Amino acid sequence: DSKIPHIFVTFGASGDLARKKIYPTLWWLFRDNLLPMQTKFFGYARSKLSKDGLRELCHPYMKVRPGETEKYEEFWRLNHYVAGSYETRRDFEMLNQEIIKEEQQQMANRVFYLALPPSVFQPVTVNIRNVCMSQKGWTRIIIEKPFGKDAQSSKELTDHLAQLFHEEQIFRIDHYLGKEMVQNLMTIRFGNRIFSPTWNRENVASVLITFKEPFGTQGRGGYFDEFGIIRDVMQNHLLQILSLVAMEKPVTCHPDDIRDEKVKVLKCIKELELKDMVLGQYIRNPNGTTEDAKQGYLDDPTVPDDSITPTYALAVLNINNERWDGVPFILRCGKALNERKAEVRIQYQDVPGDIFEGHTKRNELVIRVQPGEALYVKMMTKSPGITFDMEETELDLTYGHRYKDSYLPDAYERLILDVFCGSLMHFVRSDELSEAWRIFTPVLHKIERERVKPIPYIYGSRGPAEADKKCEENNFKYYGSY
Numbered sequence: 001d002s003k004i005p006h007i008f009v010t011f012g013a014s015g016d017l018a019r020k021k022i023y024p025t026l027w028w029l030f031r032d033n034l035l036p037m038q039t040k041f042f043g044y045a046r047s048k049l050s051k052d053g054l055r056e057l058c059h060p061y062m063k064v065r066p067g068e069t070e071k072y073e074e075f076w077r078l079n080h081y082v083a084g085s086y087e088t089r090r091d092f093e094m095l096n097q098e099i100i101k102e103e104q105q106q107m108a109n110r111v112f113y114l115a116l117p118p119s120v121f122q123p124v125t126v127n128i129r130n131v132c133m134s135q136k137g138w139t140r141i142i143i144e145k146p147f148g149k150d151a152q153s154s155k156e157l158t159d160h161l162a163q164l165f166h167e168e169q170i171f172r173i174d175h176y177l178g179k180e181m182v183q184n185l186m187t188i189r190f191g192n193r194i195f196s197p198t199w200n201r202e203n204v205a206s207v208l209i210t211f212k213e214p215f216g217t218q219g220r221g222g223y224f225d226e227f228g229i230i231r232d233v234m235q236n237h238l239l240q241i242l243s244l245v246a247m248e249k250p251v252t253c254h255p256d257d258i259r260d261e262k263v264k265v266l267k268c269i270k271e272l273e274l275k276d277m278v279l280g281q282y283i284r285n286p287n288g289t290t291e292d293a294k295q296g297y298l299d300d301p302t303v304p305d306d307s308i309t310p311t312y313a314l315a316v317l318n319i320n321n322e323r324w325d326g327v328p329f330i331l332r333c334g335k336a337l338n339e340r341k342a343e344v345r346i347q348y349q350d351v352p353g354d355i356f357e358g359h360t361k362r363n364e365l366v367i368r369v370q371p372g373e374a375l376y377v378k379m380m381t382k383s384p385g386i387t388f389d390m391e392e393t394e395l396d397l398t399y400g401h402r403y404k405d406s407y408l409p410d411a412y413e414r415l416i417l418d419v420f421c422g423s424l425m426h427f428v429r430s431d432e433l434s435e436a437w438r439i440f441t442p443v444l445h446k447i448e449r450e451r452v453k454p455i456p457y458i459y460g461s462r463g464p465a466e467a468d469k470k471c472e473e474n475n476f477k478y479y480g481s482y
């Protein structure tokens with residue numbers, strides 16, 4: 001109901017995430033009239049800022065276009081800023097008083113976004129529960145990873161939240177679930193007859209899920225070193241993609257039906273072992289053209305000199321069920337690589353009974369998440385012309401060509417809007433999270449306990465050569481460079 005007032009509170013309003021992602025997203029949603037009519041915004045942080053100070057901090061990321069200035073002013077008129085501590089109840093009472101002034105008879109629904117480091121997570125959630133809950137409407141909270149560091153710490157966090165809120169009030173963000181092509185996975189799989197009969201171990205040779213970034217830690221070394229690439233990207237973003245690729249068809253599109261299937265498929269995966277992994281850490285590139293490239297991971301002043309934190313990881317998982325047993329699911333991710341890319345490659349098996357003297361290459365269905373969203377099938381065709389030669393080509397749905405005029409919203413736009421709508425479909429449920437940690441915790445502990453040394457790779461390269469070898473050993477055939 002668009003008449004009900006809504007209050008959106010960002011904790012950590014002066015921080016990086018708020019400035020770069022949350023405020024711009026709120027502004028774009030507001031600009032496009034997608035938020036409930038009566039939404040007001042509160043920023044809360046320790047910094048003694050004014051609303052104008054906050055506006056200045058956010059401005060470089062807001063991408064205000066000519067002709068939008070009036071609307072932009074209106075957006076900031078609906079904003080408030082409150083400075084306070086995260087521990088002190090009194091400060092939350094003050095925030096609550098400010099909120100009440102903007103509500104109509106305490107009717108408003110309230111959203112609390114915790115853009116905060118884990119260290120203040122507990123007091124903030126307790127204070128919200130004790131002081132800031134909506135009186136006559138609903139209250140929802142949005143939280144960001146890290147959701148703990150391993151199975152144990154994550155369980156503590158889950159238990160803590162469960163004492164304060166119902167599961168339906170908790171929106172755990174994995175922003176990959178807000179990306180166009182990740183959301184498309186379900187449609188591709190379950191909205192087409194063509195793929196489902198071959199989506200199994202009888203036809204698929206291997207599945208490769210890749211995340212690559214062409215830059216290093218860029219000053220985030222302190223945060224990164226505590227977590228490493230396995231916790232930063234693999235355990236969440238890549239495993240979420242795997243679940244959507246591998247899960248059985250949900251009974252309906254209801255969020256809990258979907259999440260039930262995701263949990264089920266994760267339960268079929270055994271704890272990951274070190275022998276099924278390749279770990280890497282980038283070193284400086286003496287021929288690098290940027291300052292960043294001339295810095296190895298260990299050259300970052302915020303990273304300890306003897307750090308063994310991986311900045312690259314590859315892991316091979318087996319899904320022990322009737323559909324997938326024996327099909328390697330290869331997850332690989334890394335920083336400071338040769339390109340930016342996130343994609344899924346479903347590689348089909350060789351054609352049986354080949355009559356083309358070994359010229360046939362395997363089919364692949366490629367779902368490119370970014371950059372340049374695309375869906376294409378690699379297939380063999382007769383080379384056009386008088387000869388009977390064959391070549392590999394693509395059935396190609398590149399969004400930039402096919403959907404030229406479509407606006408693809410940022411992941412955060414979709415996800416924040418989902419919170420207003422109460423749709424949990426693209427958020428992580430606590431049992432999903434606990435399965436994800438079950439798979440990765442033993443190997444993470446082993447790496448730390450035994451100080452397993454990552455293989456050095458050069459900034460800007462494809463990562464350790466051992467990783468390509470591992471893919472080949474796991475029934476993934478390289479035909480070019482992926």
Ligand code: BG6
Nearest residue numbers: 175176213232233237342370411
């Ligand atoms: C974040 C990680 O979750 O995802 C970052 O913490 C990473 O290290 C980022 O850079 C990648 O997100 P995107 O949307 O740019 O692919």
